[in-house]
Every structure is written in C-alpha cells, then in structure tokens.
Amino acid sequence: MDRVKGQPFPREAQEIKTKERVRRGKNWPIVLIKIVMVPLLLFLSLIVGLMIGYGVVGHEPASEVFDLGTYKHMWDLLFAGT
Numbered sequence: 001m002d003r004v005k006g007q008p009f010p011r012e013a014q015e016i017k018t019k020e021r022v023r024r025g026k027n028w029p030i031v032l033i034k035i036v037m038v039p040l041l042l043f044l045s046l047i048v049g050l051m052i053g054y055g056v057v058g059h060e061p062a063s064e065v066f067d068l069g070t071y072k073h074m075w076d077l078l079f080a081g082t
Contacts, residue, residue: 047065050065051065054070
C-alpha cells in the first residue's frame with residue numbers, strides 16, 4: 001500500500017469534503033416556527049384536555065372551564081381544612 005499511516009484513503013477524503021458542505025444559519029425560520037409551535041400546541045392540548053375532562057368525564061358544561069369561579073371553588077375545596 002502506498003498510503004502513509006494515519007492518512008485516509010482517497011475515497012474517505014472525498015466523503016469528508018462532501019460532508020463539510022453543511023448549510024448553517026439558513027434554517028432560522030424553521031427553528032423559529034418550532035419554538036412558537038411547540039408551546040402553542042401544548043397550550044391547546046391543555047385546553048382540550050380540560051374541556052374533555054370537565055365536560056365529558058365530569059358531566060358538566062365544558063364552557064365552565066373558562067370560568068374563574070370554577071377554579072376558586074376547587075381551591076377552596078382543596079385547602080378548606082388548612
């Protein structure tokens with residue numbers, strides 16, 4: 001073999017050169033969309049879960065999820081004896 005110890009084969013050198021052509025900094029809109037969409041989807045899933053839990057499981061009107069008095073009542077029930 002004609003290659004020196006520690007040097008890559010010519011085929012490996014070509015692969016290394018093609019791997020160096022990575023786009024950096026060009027995909028910031030995609031990252032921004034991901035940063036905005038993940039919390040938005042989590043918030044929407046929280047609202048849907050509250051509505052299903054309160055309306056379907058609890059047999060109450062689902063619109064009461066958005067009433068602040070519902071949560072005050074739950075707070076009073078939880079901490080009434082303390």
